[in-house]
Amino acid sequence: MFSMKTIYIGSDHAGFNTKKSIISFLEKQGIPFVDEGAYSKISCDYTFYANEVAREVLSNNSKGILICGTGIGMSIAANKIKGIRAALVHSPIEAKLSRSHNDANILVLSSRNSLSQNQKIIKVWLATKFSRAVRHKRRLEQLE
């Protein structure tokens, strides 16, 4: 069901607890991951972790998950990086569309989502392939 490439996961302090709960979920599902930090709830800059995860995603042609308070800071920061398509997702249908239409390589989550909501989103996101429809490919080529 899942792509078994390593998932790179990162958060700021506001997303730290959510990251911890997602890591437990990935472990239970047997999905390989690397925790890129933050490693505590001490105030830190989302920009740093967005860069860390984006660099690993690009150099390993893999996928990433980023979490901050609203997901908005992470989404802005990650999308600034060439080659990254970061999707701020709140529901399984958005998870599906962000993969099939936007070929998103980073999933951004808000710390306000419940764990069960995040689990459903992550399952769908990892299981959905890019549609490769001509119109979607054309739009992705027009980015950057």
Added chain:
Amino acid sequence: MFSMKTIYIGSDHAGFNTKKSIISFLEKQGIPFVDEGAYSKISCDYTFYANEVAREVLSNNSKGILICGTGIGMSIAANKIKGIRAALVHSPIEAKLSRSHNDANILVLSSRNSLSQNQKIIKVWLATKFSRAVRHKRRLEQLE
């Protein structure tokens, strides 16, 4: 209450009806705007309208609103542009935080939001100023 600078608004075909309803709302509120298209529900590329709105926002030091099906495509495309901080927002609290913490200059909405939800989001978003807190300014400087 509102910044009275002209708001630049754009959507793709999937966001066309939502854009129409937001335009009626802006008119009723007396908020000046320019409709950058799309002007019909014929299939088109979100990338084009993201670029159009971003260019106007940057050259007029103003704000923009972008709408597509999920808001994800618009959010990726707009954030690729230097100087743009595009926030995909689903609630008034996210609208507030995206202005006070992220100094977002483009508000991205999903066509799935209700009109009353969008009206509340837009009111809060236009009324909220950037906090200028040192930690938020530092993070914004780290973007791009």
